[in-house]
Amino acid sequence: xxxxxWPLMGPLRWLHYLNKEVKVRAGKGExxxxxxxxxxxxSASVVLVSFGEAVAVRVVMGHxxxxxxxxxxxADDETAKRLRSVFLPPPSPCLDPKELRQRRxxxxxxxxxxxxxxxxxxxxxxxxxxxxxxxxxSAHDCRSSNxxxxxxxxxxxGIQDCTNQGLPL
Amino acid sequence: MATPVPVLRLxxxxxxxxxxxDPNSPRFIALCRTxxxxxxxxxxxxxxxxxxxxxxxxxxxxxxxxxxxxTNKKVQFQMYENVKVEATFxxxxxxxLNFQVSDxxxxxxxxxxxxxxxxxxxxxxxxx
Numbered sequence: 001x002x003x004x005x006w007p008l009m010g011p012l013r014w015l016h017y018l019n020k021e022v023k024v025r026a027g028k029g030e031x032x033x034x035x036x037x038x039x040x041x042x043s044a045s046v047v048l049v050s051f052g053e054a055v056a057v058r059v060v061m062g063h064x065x066x067x068x069x070x071x072x073x074x075a076d077d078e079t080a081k082r083l084r085s086v087f088l089p090p091p092s093p094c095l096d097p098k099e100l101r102q103r104r105x106x107x108x109x110x111x112x113x114x115x116x117x118x119x120x121x122x123x124x125x126x127x128x129x130x131x132x133x134x135x136x137x138s139a140h141d142c143r144s145s146n147x148x149x150x151x152x153x154x155x156x157x158g159i160q161d162c163t164n165q166g167l168p169l
Numbered sequence: 170m171a172t173p174v175p176v177l178r179l180x181x182x183x184x185x186x187x188x189x190x191d192p193n194s195p196r197f198i199a200l201c202r203t204x205x206x207x208x209x210x211x212x213x214x215x216x217x218x219x220x221x222x223x224x225x226x227x228x229x230x231x232x233x234x235x236x237x238x239x240t241n242k243k244v245q246f247q248m249y250e251n252v253k254v255e256a257t258f259x260x261x262x263x264x265x266l267n268f269q270v271s272d273x274x275x276x277x278x279x280x281x282x283x284x285x286x287x288x289x290x291x292x293x294x295x296x297x
Contacts, residue, residue, distance in 0.1 A: 011224035018228075027249065027291035038231025041224075043265035043287070047235045049297075057235065058294040061287060086297060087234035 006065040007044035014039035019083055021072035024048065026064045034058060035075060035083055049086055051079070057086070089140075100135050107137045110160045116153070127153055236261050244270070244295040246285060256283065258295070 017036045024032045024046055034048030037057075044062025049055060075083060095103065100123075108125055111118040118127045125133040131144035131153055138161065139154040162168070239258045246254050256270035259282075266287050273280040 011221050011228055014228060015224045027247070028251075030247065030291060032292065038228050038235065040232035040265060041228045042232075042263075045232065045265065047232060055297040056294060057239075057297060058292055059235065060292040061290050063288065064291040087231070087238045 006068060007062045009044075011039075011041045014041070014044075017068065017070065019075055019080060020070050021075070022046075022048070023069045023071055024060050025066040025069075026060045027066075032058050032060060033071065035079065037083060037086060049083065051082060055082075055086060095136055100137075103137050104135070107133065107157060107160070111153070111156065114156060116156070133157075238297060239295055242295050244293050246293045247291045248289050249291060256285070261287075 017039065020036055021033065022036045024034075026032065032048055034050040034056075037047040037049050039046050040062065044065065046060045046062070046065060046068065048058045048060065050058075104120070104123075104125060108118050108120065111125075111127060116127060117129075118125055120126075121132075123135060125137065127133065127142075127144075128149060130146050131142055131149050133153075134141045134143070137157075139157045142150055142154055142157070144150040144153075240260070242258055243255060244258045246256065248254065254273060254275055256273040259269040259271055261268050268285045268287060268290075270283050270285055271281060273283040273285070
């Protein structure tokens with residue numbers, strides 16, 4: 001299998017293809033067109049998206065890429081906006097500041113009841129100095145570089161959420 | 170008197186703060202030979218390396234979000250030898266070497282759980 005230079009180009013060159021409409025030749029004569037959303041730096045796989053009746057995503061594996069040709073160097077505003085939001089989660093409904101404060105206090109108290117050191121840092125909660133919880137303080141809003149603590153805190157908050165909603169644990 | 174048992178020192182586990190992307194980490198060397206390492210040129214220029222790392226994280230985040238949005242969706246895999254299969258996507262490993270899928274529809278039946286080798290896949294597609 002002859003391999004072209006695509007996987008060897010590196011992140012800086014791949015970055016140039018972002019948000020451009022490209023044609024990718026792959027495998028045995030396959031051709032795919034779409035807007036290039038990303039290139040995985042680990043496997044050189046190309047993520048293409050096309051907007052038809054539905055939003056269709058095609059990922060071409062890096063090892064199978066034969067050639068990448070740029071068809072359109074820039075997207076119009078509408079397309080650029082759609083590209084940015086393809087994989088983003090739907091925006092969470094905005095809670096008013098009073099509800100946010102109540103929620104923050106509830107989460108803080110729950111963590112403290114479970115003997116977890118937590119402080120308020122502005123609008124966010126700082127847990128054990130290594131994990132940050134931003135509004136609206138759900139399990140998804142936890143950010144940390146420590147996987148073990150992240151997992152524990154997410155589970156703990158998840159338990160509180162399930163209890164509040166009367167769902168089984 | 171009981172003889173003292175020598176204490177075994179277990180090998181150090183993976184560095185919890187990185188994901189094995191450091192090309193000098195033992196894990197990377199052992200497992201990721203097929204992964205693409207950073208370019209040789211950037212070894213000598215730290216500013217270039219910083220730019221490359223920034224690009225790398227932007228690109229990887231985009232790809233990970235793609236994988237995330239694929240979970241539990243029906244995905245059509247185009248493999249070599251003109252093989253097309255459909256399955257429900259479960260997860261990928263960190264090096265994108267294997268995909269865990271459920272309900273894999275093959276010509277000889279439906280496989281409840283399966284691992285698809287990424288080297289066998291040309292491309293795959295799904296609807297958001």
